[in-house]
Amino acid sequence: MQRTQFGQMACSIARTLDVIGEPWSPLILRDVWVGMRRFDQLQADLGISRKVLTERLNHLVDQGVLARHPYDNRPRYEYHLTTKGAELVDLLMVMAGWGDRWLAGEAGPPVLYRHHACGEISNVDLRCAHCGEPMHGGDVDLLPGPGASP
Amino acid sequence: MQRTQFGQMACSIARTLDVIGEPWSPLILRDVWVGMRRFDQLQADLGISRKVLTERLNHLVDQGVLARHPYDNRPRYEYHLTTKGAELVDLLMVMAGWGDRWLAGEAGPPVLYRHHACGEISNVDLRCAHCGEPMHGGDVDLLPGPGASP
DNA sequence: CAATCGGGGTTCCCTAAAGGAACTTCGACT
């Protein structure tokens, strides 16, 4: 398919897509996040082909998003989120929030999130890391940064 | 490629991936977000094949994420974000934040975000919509919701 | 008023990636 490489673009969105920019990767991360760590478990839960799962896992490990941990003294491995990978869960939560809002329909959201800090069922909201006010697409100006293209 | 359909899964992440779960869609939304609205502009900026761009735009319009607006009294159309699409920009901002943090390298982020409310260069942070405290992957319990699978 | 232009696609062919099922590997257990 000679797929385009996004990693070279001077755009952090494109670069992120080079890491998790096809549909299985976020689902794999979701499963690992909720505690599914083993190959056959992931394969059965997702219904992904074993070949593609192998490719994706290798890619995610190469990118430092997942780490392989041996268990059982045999050549058996579990997949864990690294710090880099754990921070991608933010992305999953925002995806889930959008899907809950726009795609859940009559039935309502399939999963609820209870926040440890307050104990309430809630959702994520985007805030400015600096002033704490809401920060969405329309609330920002974009400026060229130090890594802007030449 | 008989690609798996994610839309039927009882998972808002999977459903969201059915809408923007391949790598061009987020980049198209990014471009529309920053003001690129026309076919040839998008095609030239992204380097996407015209065929695939047509497919993606149709899909995004079908999903209610983009809307086609005529201009110029000719059969000419501009693509605009709907409300549904504008809320997807949250996702782009989180992707950009992660990419800035983990993939930008020495050069630093290619784009900076200035928050209107405070005027500062900043980034998004995930907060609980209920209590306002930080809310990340490790800060929540997952519970079955009303739309959980039977 | 014929010729050209430009935006927005459509068609066609080629290649590479996804699906799927069968097969392999290797240590552990019986």
Next chain:
DNA sequence: AGTCGAAGTTCCTTTAGGGAACCCCGATTG
């Protein structure tokens, strides 16, 4: 020695992405 089970690997078929050429159609130009 034979079987099991987890974790891949191989091979084949189907389909989606890339790329370039082509088409349509209203507006502009000479």
